[in-house]
Amino acid sequence: MPYRAPIAEFEFLLTHVAGFDRVSAQDRYAEATPDTVRALLTEAGRICEEVLAPLNKVGDRNPTRLENGVVRTPPGYAEGYRAMVEAGMTAISAHPDHGGLGLPITVTACVNDMAGAACLALQMNPLMTQGQIEALEHHASEAIKALYLPRLTSGDWSSTMNLTEPQAGSDVGALTTKAEPSGDGTYRITGQKIYISWGDNDFTGNVVHLVLARLEGAPKGTKGISLFLVPKLIPDAQGNPGVANSLKVVSLEHKLGLHGSPTCVMQYDGATGWLVGEENRGMAAMFTMMNNARLGVALHGVSIADAATQAAVAYAAGRKQGQPLIAGGTGTILDHADVRRMLMEMKAETFAARALALDLAVSIDLGHAGDAAEAARAAILTPIAKAYGTEMGLKVANIGIQVHGGMGFIEDTGVAQFARDVRVAAIYEGTNGIQAMDLVGRKMADGGAAIHALVDAVEAEAQALAMGAPVAAMADSLRAATDAIVAMDLNDRFGGAVPYLMGFARVLGALYHLRAAAAGDGARAALARFYIDRLLPEAQGFFTQARLGAAGLYDLSPDDLAA
Amino acid sequence: MPYRAPIAEFEFLLTHVAGFDRVSAQDRYAEATPDTVRALLTEAGRICEEVLAPLNKVGDRNPTRLENGVVRTPPGYAEGYRAMVEAGMTAISAHPDHGGLGLPITVTACVNDMAGAACLALQMNPLMTQGQIEALEHHASEAIKALYLPRLTSGDWSSTMNLTEPQAGSDVGALTTKAEPSGDGTYRITGQKIYISWGDNDFTGNVVHLVLARLEGAPKGTKGISLFLVPKLIPDAQGNPGVANSLKVVSLEHKLGLHGSPTCVMQYDGATGWLVGEENRGMAAMFTMMNNARLGVALHGVSIADAATQAAVAYAAGRKQGQPLIAGGTGTILDHADVRRMLMEMKAETFAARALALDLAVSIDLGHAGDAAEAARAAILTPIAKAYGTEMGLKVANIGIQVHGGMGFIEDTGVAQFARDVRVAAIYEGTNGIQAMDLVGRKMADGGAAIHALVDAVEAEAQALAMGAPVAAMADSLRAATDAIVAMDLNDRFGGAVPYLMGFARVLGALYHLRAAAAGDGARAALARFYIDRLLPEAQGFFTQARLGAAGLYDLSPDDLAA
Structure with a gap:
């Protein structure tokens, strides 16, 4: 099925969940008006639907090759790249001094989300350029900036x-x-x-x-x-x-x-x-690029989760059964409670992962505008968004295959490619294990103060929202797990790091669903209910693991492991 | 790394976890002495290590093709098949009247486990034959049996x-x-x-x-x-x-x-x-073949989980770090708590999935020997073993990629193939959703009496074993979830069926680990502790979902889902 750019979903998230109005209120981002953003996203969405999405299977079937030392890209990739450049999709957040549009990272995030869903392999190219531009803007000499940045922002060089x-x-x-x-x-x-x-x-x-x-x-x-x-x-x-x-x-x-x-x-x-x-001091400069890329890779997970969900819903709605299984049923496999459960899970996870990535993007933008508290918040959210976003990409793509039944295993269907393409997102730009170690190590170097501030805000907001009681209660469990981890030595922290991060993400995801339910229609509320009733409780198991630290993890010797 | 047949693991499981002595005590299986079984498994293991495992990548790289209507298999497959036949691996449980060895299904299960780990694509061939032999033995005319069975058990026909x-x-x-x-x-x-x-x-x-x-x-x-x-x-x-x-x-x-x-x-x-x-009455006959195949597919998950675990442990033990991270460390990534956590999870899940499959096999064998209660138990365990085994195959293969980092995404490494090969196991022979619907539907048609009997036995045994208290408590939660599901209409049961099945499997997996800990060394106890402390608590979240039935699952209209 064709990819459909989720423009209305971005508008809802930016307005009601991610608080993008705080970004556009900054002088620095005065040009990021709703009309400008809408126009840019709409045109980018059209390119993704019409130009990039048809290239996705082409690139999978015709891998880039090395011929006599020359890299040969798949048919249509050059044209696809050119279309992205011409639609202004590659240097949205680069500084206007060097030819960029100077728009917030949050806008770049929405565009990257769409481009990744349409053709992740090609979108990797401008993603690298975006990160390098930011690194050079911050760390390079004026001579390098003057020479390289205009040619990178124009898309002439990558x-x-x-x-x-x-x-x-x-x-x-x-x-x-x-x-x-x-x-x-x-x-x-x-x-x-x-x-x-x-x-x-x-x-x-x-x-x-x-x-x-x-x-x-x-x-x-x-x-x-x-x-x-x-x-x-x-x-x-x-x-x-x-x-x-x-x-x-x-x-x-x-x-x-x-x-x-x-x-x-x-x-x-x-x-x-x-x-x-x-x-x-190269690591400092490289981290500028890597932090940008970590948001970008979080969005790889979101992109594939969205594409996989769109494909699964379309397949289920078109897959006929002999007879309706439920009163008022459709006569398709949508009638099956288990199929509904899978599709709800795909949608609920995709929403939460996307909301987290956009929440992070907004904090990055506010940090760039000088808000130190938001910059600290972005530092915490970066590893969570990267690991949760990519895990959800894997999970949702996997459920998508399951919804398709036997068809899901057939490459022509296209949904196996989603699972294959997204697999590395949990590995590159720092494995998800590395992200979790960053969260419980560097990001708790302040004794957990910044995380406490974040969790306190989540709990207070949840308490004030409909359906918020279990979310507030889980935020309390998150705080307790945080305190337990802060009290550990580093290796114990690392032993529970991944479960801690996943539990943390569950709490944040639930909060975003609460915001959506408060601002949206009955369908938003139903999806929030699903997430809170069925997925949020997982966090308790994650926190149980997190609090165990490294206990028992070394009880098998290398020989025992190999036995 | 080369595949290593886990002969000692089978012997431990058969003796201390799956209760195989009850099978070999039956007159029907008098020939299944420890010496005979060991000799057969050892020779089969040698074939798997030396002949089949080297074919795994060959078949992946050189897919079977259709040329002018003729199927051409990968280089070496014909020789691999012949080696399996000559080692007696293909008709272990067929009736001796028609050339089979007449040994228990449990022995077939061990051999299929190894063959699937070595080369799953080729092992699919004799698996189909094994199932057909059983179906013909039960349902075909004497003329068909006399004509076909000897040629199927000999491996001449498939x-x-x-x-x-x-x-x-x-x-x-x-x-x-x-x-x-x-x-x-x-x-x-x-x-x-x-x-x-x-x-x-x-x-x-x-x-x-x-x-x-x-x-x-x-x-x-x-x-x-x-x-x-x-x-x-x-x-x-x-x-x-x-x-x-x-x-x-x-x-x-x-x-x-x-x-x-x-x-x-x-x-x-x-x-x-x-x-x-x-x-x-074709479905009844086909179900004989499918039930056999469901155990076989459960083992596909186990096979791949084992192969993936072996590869991940070997990789981690050989992947050097600059310096040991912990006191007494190895200087490899084995020092990392998060790597240890991943490897422990792989081993703990693989053990539980294999134990469940062998427990099922033993109940099938006892049922075949006339024990109606064991046959009823096998009917309950079949969907659980199939769904849990295959989910663990997917999960463990996926963790295995993660342990390899960037290498995991490179096809040459071989571990991506595990994840690709095993993906369909959760789909074929009845999707895991269908398995779960079978469990809460047909297998609860008695009002849950048979499941109650099984859960009561689990709880009583757990209470008597060291570390058993949390397992017994979770068995109690399983019983309560069972009662809640029995009280639901069919569609509500289906809404919570998959989580219910996964929670059920967690309880069974914990029991097998308890048995292993009671009979084995400190490493067995440590692995049991890992499963009970870190993985068993997940079951609570599963039961929470199960008890929700289909509540809320239809609150999004087809248009909402597609939005």
Whole structure:
């Protein structure tokens, strides 16, 4: 079935759930009027429905290939990319000084949500560029900004981020790629990077790599990592792509999903690079890009959850039964209580994951406008949104296959692709385990004060809303679990981190449903009731696990595990 | 990493958890001595490790193809099949009168578990034959038995089951394939069947189809369905494969997984068939085959869960970190509490799912030996084992990908294939939703008496075992949920059926862990503690959902769902 851009859903969420009015009230975002936002989302939605969605299966069936060192993208990808650029979908939140629209991240989030649902493999490309633009805006020299940003915001050039090496995945500090000063202010970069999304393509005039590397004599671990900008083609004095840099795509990975998106092994052989930010402070700059990308990846989960839900509802409504099973039934499998349960769960989870991502986006925007409390709130919500959004992407795509029965296992149906494509979202930009460790580690370094403030606000708001009592009660359990975790040593925190994060997300999801129920029609209230009655109680089990810390987790020896 | 057959695990489970001694105490199974069983499992395990496991990736990469109407299987499949046959792996439980070994279904279950872990796509082939043998033993005429059974038990011929049609999936009663008497005692079968696993191959001398079809004037629905045996090649008077029957493979499906197993669209054009059982009683005969297959599919989940766990443990133990994270650590990612949590969960779920499947197998065997109470118990356990086993297959394979990080998304690693292959197990042989509806419908037709008996036994046993108090308490919650469901009308039962089944499985899983802890070493106790402390509490949320019935599930209109 065709993808349908959920414009009305965004408007409802922005207005009644995510509090976007607080963003548009900022001077900085004065141009983000309802009319402007609606016009932009509507045009982007049209591109997603008409241009990008038809490319999704094409890219899956015709993976991007490497031919004699040249990356060849699937048929139509170049045109799809161009359409995104022309509709202004790729640099919505970039600064107007360099050709961006200067609109809030929240607007970018809605557009990325749609583009990811339509064709996730292709949307990965501008997502990388968006993150790099933000990193360069914050950390690069004026010369680099002047040269690169206009060409990135225009979509003429695209971007990558290079962290991982074969021996250094989540353990970034173990990377060994070398940077040596050339004496002319540039550096020579040498090493191999893996899992580089869109490491090359055949539709942008240049590819700009941000590469983490280590200077000679730098401290060990993450405190000795610097960040370098390494273009595929070195720009000449006029900024035109010039001579080829000493780098290449060695190979592409054969992946479970995202076949259209080239996942590259990159080789840098003394490639010319420019330092971004200060020496040995590369992680800080890269985190700007990664935090942006974490919201982007949270939305990958939301995108696929939405696409999978749309497909499952359409299939169920069209799948005839011999006879109506219930009074007033449709004569389709929609009559089945278990099918209804699955579809309600898909919709309820998709709504909650999307609301959380947009809530995070609003806090990021308010933080950018100078509100430190909102920036702190965004720091807490980032790992939760990333892990919950992507888990729900996996879960909802999986339920979607189940709704289709045998058809779901057949690739032609298209819903298996959703499950394949979204699988890596729980892994890249920091695995969901890493997100949870961030939440119970760094994000509790204040002794839990910021989380307490957030939970207090949730509880107070829930108490004031219809159906809110069980949500407030679960917020209280969340607070107690938080206190228990704060009292633990780090490894115990880590043992319960993932369940804690999932329980936290359940409480937030319930709050968003309460807001929707209060502002919306009977269907909103019914979906909220479903989430609160059937899904929220899971949180108690999660908190039980969280409070156990690492107790018992090491009771099996490595040999016992292998037995 | 190579697959390792878990012979010692089977011996522990058979002895201490599944009560296999009750089976071998039956006269009927006098030959199933520990030595015989061990010898058979050991040889089968060797075949699985050395012959079948290396074929798993081969079949995934080189899917079975249809060339000019001929099915071409992956390289090595023919040899793999022959090795299984020669090791006696394909007809372990068939009656000795027709060339079977006459050993318990429980032994077949262990062998199928290993073969499925080694190469699930190929193991599907003898699984179909095993089911057909049992159906023919119970329902076919002496002439059919004498002609077909020796050739099926020898592995010279293989089998299929043909239920589904494009408009008739879970709604089997809607099928329209026609059967017309030919006047000579045979019938002409005409119609199209889909999703026919191993509808043809290039390594057995004949393929014997069991086909559900409808005689002219037969009652509507499932009460008007008859079962026919339709061979690919019609045997001559000596039983040699003779002239080709009027049937063909129209096409093969392009599937998410199980690429080596041909999933066929079969066309029957007045094909010659023989009635099996009575006219219009085909569903009863087919259910013999399906119940056998439901245990077999439960084991698909167990197989993949085991293979995924073995791979994840080996990967984690070999994935170096820069430095040990904990005192006495290994310097690998095994040091991470979250990695330990994931591996413990994989092992705890795999153990519980396997124990449930073997417990079911033992009850089936005792039922076959004449124990009506055990047969009734098997009827209850069948849908639970099928749904829980396959859900755990999906879940454990998914966690396994997560343990591998980025490597998990790369197809070369092999663990994505586990997740792809096992996905359909939750769908075929009756979706897990259908299993749950069977549990709360047909299996509660006695007002819940049989389930009460089972739950009472669980509670009493748990109370007597160390760590058993929370298990006994949850059994009490299960009983209360059962009573609540029995009091509901059918559609309300169906609304809570899947959560009820999953909660039921959690209680059973906990009991098996208690038995293991009581009989085993400290590692068994630690795994039991993990399951009881961290996973069992989920059941409470499941029972909460179950008790809600269908409340609220229809509050969204079809338009609301599509909005």
